[in-house]
Each structure stands twice: as C-alpha cells, then as structure tokens.
Amino acid sequence: MKQTILIVEDDNDLRENICSILQNEGFQTMEAINGTQALEKLMPSVSLVILDIMMPGISGIETCQKIRNFSYVPILFLTAKASESDKVHGFYAGGDDYLTKPFSYVELVARVRALLRRNEFYKNHSSDHQSTSATETLQRHNVILTVNPPQVTVRGTIIELTDTEFELLYLFLKYPTKIFSIQNLYESIWKEPFFTSCANTVMVHIRRLRMKIEEKPEKPVLIQTVWGKGYRYG
Template sequence: METILVVDDDKDIRELLMILLQSEGYNVVEAENGEEALKKIDINTSLVILDIMMPKLNGIQTCTKIREVNFVPILFLTAKGQDSDKIIGFSAGGDDYLVKPFSPSELMARVKALLRRHLVYTNNMSVKEDKVNNIIIRDLIINLDEKSITLGNKQISLTPREFDILVLLASTKNKVFSAQNIYESVWNEPYFSISNNTIMVHIRKLREKIEQKPQSPEYIKTVWGMEYKIE
C-alpha cells in the first residue's frame, strides 16, 4: 500500500483528498504546513501532494528542502495557476502541477502516473553482479542500475526527471531531441506549447549540476533554440 503525504493548510481540502485517495486504496498522512510535512515524510512516503500558499514554510520552500534528501514524486496542488508559478514549482523540484479547483478524476490520473513512474525508477533491473551498466561520456558516468551520476570524482544528485532526461540524451550521442521528443518520452503525456517552459527549466537545472560553465555547456548542447543533444 503506497503512502501519500497530503500537505495543505485547508482542512477541507485535506479531508477531500483523504477520501479520494483512501477510496483507491492508498494510505494517507496529513500535514497542515511545510514544517509538519518535513517531520512526517519518511522512506515509506511514495508521493507528496503539496500546496504552495501555506504559513510557516510555503510549498516551494518545502519542496526545495525535500529535494535535498529525497527523490519522492511531488505534485503541486495549488490555486496559483500562472505560467510563472508553474516554472517556479518545477524549478524547485516538483514533478507535476495541478491547479485548484481540480477534477478528482484528473487528480487520480496524475497520482497514478507519478506513482507508476516512481515505481519504475526505484526498482533495480535484474542484472548479473559482475555487469556494470554504465553510460560513459568523457568524465560523466551514468550508472543505470544504481540510478547514480558521477562527474569526475564527484557524485551528482539529480531528481528522477532530470535523470531520465539525461539518460535519454546520453543514450544516443549526437542525436538531436526536440522539446516535444523529451517531454513525451520522459513525462509520457501529450505535449503542449507550455511544455517548452518545463523542458527549459529542467535542462537549465541539469546544466547547473553537470556543467562546469552552464552558460557554455560541454555536454548538453542547444540546437536551433529548443532542441538538445549530448556530444
């Protein structure tokens, strides 16, 4: 039984989410603000549904702190629906974004999609112990079995989405991927023009982590504005 942490200062929203999620067989843990959420999240947490506008510690700050130690999927559920709000949410490490008021059926579809991707990400593939399943590009080593990144002698921490994008680009060196290619391959969802912003944010965050000079990248190259490749 997956455990979902619901973080919202609105008691009615928490109760509604608890009813919806428990009806689908999920275990639900509640928190009414970010500080409480950070105390309740643990290794059994499979998903976090996170409001943004909360007292003490808002959702963006909470997401950033969670990402320092945990790759659990995070779904922002908030009344803040501007494109700029979504970009900030994705930049903080969020995996998905749903605006209130929301459709219960759409919420459950997104919850199930995030949990499904997380399960695929966390399950190690069955390989022989003496086999090392790596992608190596100069000083960059991507260990596909351990889902780990090493650059030189430094371990790099990536979110699941960042890891999936990097693997996609690195698996076929010099192949050019459009923003639509990346979004549909990694998110497994239909592509819309707003998805460009999501891809740009994730590429920027990736470069900040693996490039010595993010403004002059050695690994992830931009081709024709919104297309990318790894050389």
C-alpha cells in the same frame, strides 16, 4: 499493500476532501497542516506528497526544497498560482507536477496515478538495468554515468541527480550527437503523450541538469540547444 499519500494543506475542508477522495480510490492517506508538520511526518513508506504552496510559516516551495535534501519522493504541487513563472519556480524547487486550484477531483486522481506510475517505471527500469546491464558505463567528455550502482561523476566529483535527470543524461550519453526534440524527450522519459504545455516541463529539467553538469550553465557546451529542433549532447 496500499500506497500512502501525504497531503499537506492548511485548508481543513480541502485537505479532508482530498483525503476522502484518495481513500475511496484505494490509497492510504496522511495529513499535515503545514510544512513543518509535513517534514516531521514524511517517512520512507510515503509514496507521494501533495503539497500546497501558499501556507503559513514554511511555504510549499521551501518545504519541497527541504524534502529534496533527503528524499526524491514524487511531489505534486497544489496552488492558486497559475503563471508560467510560478510553475517554473515550483519545478526548480524539485516538484514533479503542478495542479492549479480550483481543480476537478478526477484530474487530481489522474495526476496522482500518473506520478505513481512514472515512479514505479523508474524503479523497475533501474532493476532491469541492474539485472541485464550490470557493467554498463557511459562516458563522454568529463561525464561518467554508471548504471549499477546508478552514479554520475562530473570532472571527478560524484553528483546527485533525480530519477528524471538521470534518465535524461542516460539518454543523451547513450545516443551522443543525436538531436532529441522536446516531444521525443518527453515521451521517452515521462512515458506519456506529449502536449504543447509539456514543453516547459522538459526545458526546466534540462536547465536543472545543466546546473549540475556544466562548468558554465549559462553557456552550456555539453547539453546543447539546437534551435528549432531540440537538444543534443555535444
């Protein structure tokens, strides 16, 4: 069965070119010209969203935030913005990857396949947990993580985590006090070779996780920074 990709781009030529390339690669595509149309067309059958940031009406950032209210579908941002602050803003909104215009179609296809592969790994990993570790529960301080069903409780309240955040927290709770380097975390969670540019991706996800589990995210006591070495769960 072909995987479906939703392309959200107001530039007609670029959107049609992306659709053509992905169809030639064996994907099924859907199109939206703005964020409002994307929200209307996004269905559970969509495997990935390619989302332009600079669009009339609802921006890509706002569209991403709205999608994250009901779906954790992988989102690849397309944008002409290339600064680190722009990328951080996109990751905070819930994006999974970031591709700056102009880009090669070879790189686009590579990013798409990597995101789909990573998402499939999470699904399979979750299935493995359910079949082999059905009763696994990890607890430290006021945080309780159960694997089947996947659930995280912080100070008595159930919180929602993305797949990446869940995997990060699982790793920290599984090996408390162990210091994880940024490279170690990236290669363990993202299952891809680490490059210097990947460090920011890890740091943004750590910040998002802290926002959800720390009483005072600006002064974290659970996920601690070990300067010059990495992170550990206190």
